[in-house]
Amino acid sequence: MLLARDFETIESMEFIVQFSVLSGFNSLRRAFASDETIEVLCSTLNEQPDACKLVAKRIGQVLTKSDVELYDESIAAYLFCLSHADRALALKASEAILEAGGLWWSVQLALHVMNATETEPA
Amino acid sequence: METVGFVTLLPFDVDPRKPVYARSGWEIPQLQWSEVSYHSVYQTEAFVRQRTDSLLAELARKQKRIKRVRSVSPYFYNCVGMIFANRRAWIEIEELDDIFRQDGYTEITFQRLETGDIVTYAYERALTHVGLVTDVERSEGEVTGVTVLSKWGKDAEILHPMGVVPARFGIVSEFWSEKTPHVAR
Numbered sequence: 609m610l611l612a613r614d615f616e617t618i619e620s621m622e623f624i625v626q627f628s629v630l631s632g633f634n635s636l637r638r639a640f641a642s643d644e645t646i647e648v649l650c651s652t653l654n655e656q657p658d659a660c661k662l663v664a665k666r667i668g669q670v671l672t673k674s675d676v677e678l679y680d681e682s683i684a685a686y687l688f689c690l691s692h693a694d695r696a697l698a699l700k701a702s703e704a705i706l707e708a709g710g711l712w713w714s715v716q717l718a719l720h721v722m723n724a725t726e727t728e729p730a
Numbered sequence: 731m732e733t734v735g736f737v738t739l740l741p742f743d744v745d746p747r748k749p750v751y752a753r754s755g756w757e758i759p760q761l762q763w764s765e766v767s768y769h770s771v772y773q774t775e776a777f778v779r780q781r782t783d784s785l786l787a788e789l790a791r792k793q794k795r796i797k798r799v800r801s802v803s804p805y806f807y808n809c810v811g812m813i814f815a816n817r818r819a820w821i822e823i824e825e826l827d828d829i830f831r832q833d834g835y836t837e838i839t840f841q842r843l844e845t846g847d848i849v850t851y852a853y854e855r856a857l858t859h860v861g862l863v864t865d866v867e868r869s870e871g872e873v874t875g876v877t878v879l880s881k882w883g884k885d886a887e888i889l890h891p892m893g894v895v896p897a898r899f900g901i902v903s904e905f906w907s908e909k910t911p912h913v914a915r
Contacts, residue, residue: 625784626898627883627898628884628885629785629899631809631810632824633822634824635898639853639898642854678780680884716761719764719765
């Protein structure tokens with residue numbers, strides 16, 4: 609299934625702890641920008657616009673998990689990729705993240721996406 | 731404001747955090763309350779434990795071993811907040827250069843490093859992390875080992891050899907100190 613393997617990787621603990629140890633929002637964005645898994649997902653989203661909908665849907669699914677707090681870095685990674693490929697969907701996902709609350713990096717990234725200019729990705 | 735027993739429930743729009751000041755009187759910036767108010771100033775302790783266990787297993791696979799986990803506090807503070815705000819605040823790593831200046835720290839060489847000094851880490855020249863030196867081993871005057879206490883982002887506070895850190899921290903970058911040496915008369 610399209611993106612299933614990416615989702616599995618991004619929601620793995622191995623992926624999450626690479627970013628949960630960071631101490632600044634800009635450090636997080638730099639780390640995302642240089643991460644191979646995220647780079648691949650960003651490329652996929654830019655090449656296959658339909659994949660953006662799947663990522664937006666996945667954010668919604670993860671947000672409903674009872675242990676959603678554990679997937680903060682995964683959701684932030686999805687939003688980071690989405691913001692580089694489809695601003696409208698990124699804005700919708702940001703609203704959903706803020707509505708859900710309870711997250712650290714994802715909330716900061718969602719606010720950044722909502723406050724960014726139309727051409728500026730996260 | 732509602733009081734239940736001994737617990738006072740604050741309205742959601744009231745920021746419970748307090749300002750943190752440098753020695754110069756400069757207020758060290760913290761995240762805007764609008765960025766933090768979407769969650770509690772606490773996270774779930776079980777998740778801190780879970781991430782920490784996973785992180786340590788990952789390091790062990792690379793033959794990197796920490797000394798011990800000091801704390802898995804669920805309160806939101808980071809490496810900068812651990813050292814410069816007594817574990818009371820999350821202070822973005824970008825503030826570190828200003829904090830050193832406003833608190834009167836000076837950069838020192840590796841060979842002058844002593845307990846109580848500060849070590850910084852950088853990834854591709856961008857500051858990523860800061861730790862407190864808790865022990866310096868010397869042999870024939872040369873530094874042979876350094877132990878550091880530092881808070882790893884949202885995760886645990888860890889006592890570790892200076893070089894044993896997550897890959898995203900990059901490499902040891904600088905050493906800083908603030909002290910007036912005592913000279914016995």
